Amino acid sequence: MSTKRSASDANGHHHEDGHRPGEGDDRTMKAVFWEGKPFEMSVKRVPRARVVNDTDAVVRVTTSAICGSDLHTYHGVFGSSRVPYPMGHEAIGIVVQVGPGVETVKVGDRVVIPDLPDEGHLDIEPSLLSQFSIYGFGKDFGNLGGCQAEFVRVPFADKSLFVIDDDKIPDNEIIFLTDIFPTAWSALDISGFQPGDDVTIFGAGPVGLLCAYSAILRGASRVFSVDHVPARLAKAKSIGAIPINLADGKPADQILKIVPDGTTRVCDCIGYECVNEKLKPDEGFVINQAVQIASAGGGIGVIGVYFTEPNSKGTPRGNTLSPNVSFPITLFWEKNLTMRAGGVDPKPLIPILLELVKTGRAKPSFIISAEYQGLDDAPEGYRRFDKKFETKIVFKFPWRREDLAVASTGEESHKPEAILYDGPLGHDEESFEDFARQRVSKRRRRNAYERHPLL
Known part of the structure; x- marks a missing residue:
C-alpha cells in the first residue's frame, strides 16, 4: 500500500515561498536540483521548459520518480562535474507544445519520456557511457534538464517519445517503461x-x-x-x-x-x-x-x-x-x-513492455511504496529512499491554475499550446494525470467518430 505525502498550507494548496495557485507565473516551473552538497537536494522555481529547436516538444509531467541512479548523485559520486543541475530521468506526461519540425507527436498526446532521448543521428559504432545524453545528470551528460520537474523539453520528439493510446492504464503501470x-x-x-x-x-x-x-x-x-x-x-x-x-x-x-x-x-x-x-x-x-x-x-x-x-x-x-x-x-x-x-537504452524495449502492461500481463507498479503530491517534499523523499525506508517513490503533479493558460482553448484553434480541458476550474488538488487520461479518451472518441460518424 503506498503512502501519500504533500507540503500544503491550511487550505490544502501547494505553494513555495509564498507562491499560491493562481498567483504564479506560467513561464516558470518547479524542479528538483542537485547543487553539489552530498545528501541534500533542493526544489527551485526556474524558467519553464520550452521549445528550443524545431524538432523539440514540451511535456507537462503527470508522474515522475526517483531512480536508484539518482542516489549516486545524491551521494556525490556520479553526474556532471558542473553544478547546479536539475534531477531525474523517469517521467511521463502530456505534450503541451511542439516545434514546427515535429510531425507525428501531437499536442495533447500522453507520452512516455525515455531516459535516453533519440540523438538525431545513426550510431554505427557503440558509444561510451560518457558520451550519452541522458536526463538529470547535468552538462557533462547532454545538458537535457531533468524529469523531476513540472515540464520537460524533449529533443527529436518524433523518435524520442512513445505515445500511450490507452486511457485506462494508470501512470503507475507505465512510468517504469522510461528506464x-x-x-x-x-x-x-x-x-x-x-x-x-x-x-x-x-x-x-x-x-x-x-x-x-x-x-x-x-x-x-x-x-x-x-x-x-x-x-x-x-x-x-x-x-x-x-x-x-x-x-x-x-x-x-x-x-x-x-x-x-x-x-x-x-x-x-x-x-x-x-x-x-x-x-x-x-x-x-x-x-x-x-x-x-x-x-x-x-x-x-x-x-x-x-x-x-x-x-x-x-x-x-x-x-x-x-x-x-x-x-x-x-x-x-x-x-x-x-x-x-553496461547501460541500457530503453527505447527498443518500450513497445514490447508496453504491450505486456496493456494486456495486464505485467503490473510493475507493485514496487511503489510512496506517492508524493508535487515536488515540495522531494528532499525528504530522497532521504527516505536513501535510507531504504521506501522501495520506490513517485511524484504526482497536481493540476495548477497556471495550466489554464495552456488549456483555455481547444485544439481546433491550432495554437501550438492548445489543449481542451473539460473539468471544473480551480481544482488545484486534482491530479494532472486525470486530465491527461481524459484527454486521451476524448481524442479516442473523436477519432472513432471520424471513422464511423453514424455510430
Whole structure:
C-alpha cells in the first residue's frame, strides 16, 4: 500500500515561498536540483521548459520518480562535474507544445519520456557511457534538464517519445517503461537468460525487484533475490522469488547449499555502492559472489552502475570509489563463464513492455511504496529512499491554475499550446494525470467518430 505525502498550507494548496495557485507565473516551473552538497537536494522555481529547436516538444509531467541512479548523485559520486543541475530521468506526461519540425507527436498526446532521448543521428559504432545524453545528470551528460520537474523539453520528439493510446492504464503501470523496467529486462538478456534457467539477482531495490519479476514472467525455473532490507525481501517473496538475506552470511554460501551447482544466470542490479555480508561497503563483493554462484557455462549480467569519476564540484565524493576491483579470473575461466555489462537504452524495449502492461500481463507498479503530491517534499523523499525506508517513490503533479493558460482553448484553434480541458476550474488538488487520461479518451472518441460518424 503506498503512502501519500504533500507540503500544503491550511487550505490544502501547494505553494513555495509564498507562491499560491493562481498567483504564479506560467513561464516558470518547479524542479528538483542537485547543487553539489552530498545528501541534500533542493526544489527551485526556474524558467519553464520550452521549445528550443524545431524538432523539440514540451511535456507537462503527470508522474515522475526517483531512480536508484539518482542516489549516486545524491551521494556525490556520479553526474556532471558542473553544478547546479536539475534531477531525474523517469517521467511521463502530456505534450503541451511542439516545434514546427515535429510531425507525428501531437499536442495533447500522453507520452512516455525515455531516459535516453533519440540523438538525431545513426550510431554505427557503440558509444561510451560518457558520451550519452541522458536526463538529470547535468552538462557533462547532454545538458537535457531533468524529469523531476513540472515540464520537460524533449529533443527529436518524433523518435524520442512513445505515445500511450490507452486511457485506462494508470501512470503507475507505465512510468517504469522510461528506464528501470527495460533495464531490469535487459539484465536478463545480457546474462544469456533462457526460459527454464534459474537466476540469482543481487539487489531487491526497484531494478532488482523488476528483474526478478521479469525472470518469473519469462519462465525462470527458480529466482533467488539477494538483499538485506526485510521489507524488500518480503516484496521479492510476494512475487515468487526466494529471499536471501545478505546479513545472514555470504550469498554464495547460502545459495550453493540449496543448489550445489549454482544458478545458470546471475544479475547484478546494485553496482559499485554495494555492501558485503557485514553490511560494509565493498565494491567488488557482488562481482566476486556472482562468479562463485554462476554454474559452469553460465552467464552474468551487470546493469548496476560501475562508473567512477574524480572529485569535482558535482562529484565531491568521487574518489571514495575505485575504478578497479579484484576479480577471480581463474574461477571465471575454469567455469567457462560469460559476463556482459553496461547501460541500457530503453527505447527498443518500450513497445514490447508496453504491450505486456496493456494486456495486464505485467503490473510493475507493485514496487511503489510512496506517492508524493508535487515536488515540495522531494528532499525528504530522497532521504527516505536513501535510507531504504521506501522501495520506490513517485511524484504526482497536481493540476495548477497556471495550466489554464495552456488549456483555455481547444485544439481546433491550432495554437501550438492548445489543449481542451473539460473539468471544473480551480481544482488545484486534482491530479494532472486525470486530465491527461481524459484527454486521451476524448481524442479516442473523436477519432472513432471520424471513422464511423453514424455510430
